[in-house]
Amino acid sequence: xxxxxxxxxxxxxxxxxxxxxxxxxxxxxxxxxxxxxxxxxxxxxxxxxxxxxxxxxxxxxxxxxxxxxxxxxxxxxxxxxxxxxxxxxxxxxxxxxxxxxxxxxxxxxxxxxxxxxxxxxxxxxxxxxxxxxxxxxxxxxxxxxxxxxxxxxxxxxxxxxxxxxxxxxxxxxxxxxxxxxxxxxxxxxxxxxxxxxxxxxxxxxxxxxxxxxxxxxxxxxxxxxxxxxxxxxxxxxxxxxxxxxxxxxxxxxxxxxxxxxxxxxxxxxxxxxxxxxxx
Numbered sequence: 680x681x682x683x684x685x686x687x688x689x690x691x692x693x694x695x696x697x698x699x700x701x702x703x704x705x706x707x708x709x710x711x712x713x714x715x716x717x718x719x720x721x722x723x724x725x726x727x728x729x730x731x732x733x734x735x736x737x738x739x740x741x742x743x744x745x746x747x748x749x750x751x752x753x754x755x756x757x758x759x760x761x762x763x764x765x766x767x768x769x770x771x772x773x774x775x776x777x778x779x780x781x782x783x784x785x786x787x788x789x790x791x792x793x794x795x796x797x798x799x800x801x802x803x804x805x806x807x808x809x810x811x812x813x814x815x816x817x818x819x820x821x822x823x824x825x826x827x828x829x830x831x832x833x834x835x836x837x838x839x840x841x842x843x844x845x846x847x848x849x850x851x852x853x854x855x856x857x858x859x860x861x862x863x864x865x866x867x868x869x870x871x872x873x874x875x876x877x878x879x880x881x882x883x884x885x886x887x888x889x890x891x892x893x894x895x896x897x898x899x900x901x902x903x904x905x906x907x908x909x910x911x912x913x914x915x916x917x918x919x920x921x922x923x924x925x926x927x928x929x930x931x932x933x934x935x936x937x938x939x940x941x942x943x944x945x946x947x948x949x950x951x952x953x954x955x956x957x958x
Contacts, residue, residue: 717772773793812825919951927951
């Protein structure tokens with residue numbers, strides 16, 4: 680065994696030594712500087728996006744002001760300066776996989792993991808995955824439309840109905856023109872059994888139109904048909920995650936980097952489908 684380890688790792692090496700790049704002070708400092716620069720660039724990009732959104736809101740306020748000849752009540756949006764943007768005090772960068780993000784650990788409440796957000800859409804009959812993606816945001820609020828669009832591309836048809844849990848509720852996503860004509864059942868918030876939903880208030884504050892969508896969806900999910908169809912979500916998509924994790928033993932990605940992880944996830948989903956079709 681000693682001879683084999685000497686051949687594999689080098690004379691008097693156990694294979695647990697720090698890599699040369701981490702053992703040298705200069706390379707560590709270079710990695711830290713690079714990570715800091717990436718965080719600063721990310722903060723600047725976010726500030727530029729907020730600036731563009733604020734300027735668009737200002738233009739929307741100016742139109743009725745110009746027509747009415749008087750100022751619209753209420754405080755206007757603040758326009759940030761991207762050049763003054765700095766990273767959040769607790770902003771972090773992972774050295775092993777900089778493209779990964781801190782995610783809530785669904786299996787352990789209050790815990791977090793460094794990783795990615797794996798998405799799937801599953802057909803309601805045979806539990807075949809019809810869309811799959813890996814994203815960096817820790818929540819699913821912006822993923823409803825992209826997943827539905829991928830379903831259309833993959834199967835060549837628009838789904839008749841789509842159900843999704845409360846994590847996918849976002850007024851702009853539900854009201855998007857690309858999902859019009861689809862019978863949507865998206866939970867508006869998490870609540871204990873028998874209690875009225877308290878979530879979604881943030882959506883209601885955003886705009887009158889989105890508040891209307893929120894209320895309409897709440898009423899739809901209260902109907903007998905709505906409850907029956909949404910209840911099936913747990914029997915459609917949740918078992919697939921269980922089958923991949925428990926039956927297949929796939930609980931962590933082996934590759935690093937967003938593009939490689941996406942390829943790995945789609946390969947796992949492909950083999951899931953082959954097993955379903957085989958059986």
